[in-house]
Amino acid sequence: MINDKKVLFSAMQSTGTLTLGNYLGALKNWVNLSDDYECFYSIADMHSITVRQDPATLRKRARALLILYIAAGIDPQKNCLYYQSQVSGHAELAWILNCFTYMGEMSRMTQFKDKSAKHADNINVGLFTYPVLMAADILLYQTDVVPVGIDQMQHLEICRDIAMRFNNVYGDVFTIPEAYIGKAGAKIMSLQDPVKKMSKSDDNPNGSIYLMDDPDTIIRKCKKAVTDSEGCVLYRDEQPGVKNLIDIYRSCNDLTVEQVVKEFDGKGYGDFKMAVGESVVSVLKPLQDRVAELEKDKAYIDGIIKENTEKATYFANKTLRKVQRKVGFPDRIR
Numbered sequence: 001m002i003n004d005k006k007v008l009f010s011a012m013q014s015t016g017t018l019t020l021g022n023y024l025g026a027l028k029n030w031v032n033l034s035d036d037y038e039c040f041y042s043i044a045d046m047h048s049i050t051v052r053q054d055p056a057t058l059r060k061r062a063r064a065l066l067i068l069y070i071a072a073g074i075d076p077q078k079n080c081l082y083y084q085s086q087v088s089g090h091a092e093l094a095w096i097l098n099c100f101t102y103m104g105e106m107s108r109m110t111q112f113k114d115k116s117a118k119h120a121d122n123i124n125v126g127l128f129t130y131p132v133l134m135a136a137d138i139l140l141y142q143t144d145v146v147p148v149g150i151d152q153m154q155h156l157e158i159c160r161d162i163a164m165r166f167n168n169v170y171g172d173v174f175t176i177p178e179a180y181i182g183k184a185g186a187k188i189m190s191l192q193d194p195v196k197k198m199s200k201s202d203d204n205p206n207g208s209i210y211l212m213d214d215p216d217t218i219i220r221k222c223k224k225a226v227t228d229s230e231g232c233v234l235y236r237d238e239q240p241g242v243k244n245l246i247d248i249y250r251s252c253n254d255l256t257v258e259q260v261v262k263e264f265d266g267k268g269y270g271d272f273k274m275a276v277g278e279s280v281v282s283v284l285k286p287l288q289d290r291v292a293e294l295e296k297d298k299a300y301i302d303g304i305i306k307e308n309t310e311k312a313t314y315f316a317n318k319t320l321r322k323v324q325r326k327v328g329f330p331d332r333i334r
């Protein structure tokens, strides 16, 4: 608990171009949680280098992501927004947790299997222990709740296992975190292959709507979305393309599945896709305008980064010192 509130932590990688999946599955759900929780939202730039990055681009993207957090409505006075690489406790705790994690556990991770298949020429140890760094991110703040999309559930499970294992040896050191999955948008699928998740690393750009896509591109991608020959807007597994578009539409408009199905009863896919495209534009356009505005205010953004990094460091070090003491590292001489 911090200030009598439960602690909430989440993060996004500053890799690639963020998609509508990242927004509806994660970012959108983060807004306003600070009313009930003490929130930490990190930019996971250390996770990003598990695949090769161009340094200048990575730096630019990290800042763009921080701006995007604020543009999405996450108030930097009430939420702690910072770069993972600037709070050294993440790396230090990750090392300790590495020593409490088994090779077998890591090699079972779906994301590791996917990414090592995709980057066969660079299966580095960082990629392998990626979930341990993620566990360190979460445990460092004594986090109660972690809002993520469904694709991150396996990593959260392993984080819980590591924390319980550590607690079994050393007593109640870590809070055991719970996942927090949003109602709609928990898994937005590719528009071109709706059995695959919408992903920043998709080779087909028509499969993903990027948060910075202009309105014409968004509408075009929605119109091109793969559906089926059933011709009715119903929420069923047999119609994965339509189901995904319903999820996007209801998430953008805060509606239930029933409301969407009723609204499009008797209407064709053409009308439906157009409505989906327009809804996405109505959500992303204001976000893009706000990003453009914030980008101009360098001093304001720099001030936020400085203040929030100090805050994150303070809380991170509290846990880290405790853990270091438990495992037997020497006390610091003041």
Ligand code: TYM
Pocket: 009, 010, 011, 012, 013, 014, 021, 022, 023, 024, 025, 026, 027, 044, 047, 133, 134, 137, 138, 146, 147, 148, 149, 150, 151, 152, 185, 186, 187, 188, 189, 197, 198, 199
């Ligand atoms: P990342 O950067 O891949 O994704 C960020 C968030 O977006 C969600 N998401 C989706 N949700 C719905 N539909 C989709 N198609 C979709 N694609 C992505 C993800 O579930 C995630 O919530 N390892 C993490 C970042 C991370 C982290 C952490 C998260 C680092 N440390 C600690 C939570 C706690 C990642 O790569 O997310």
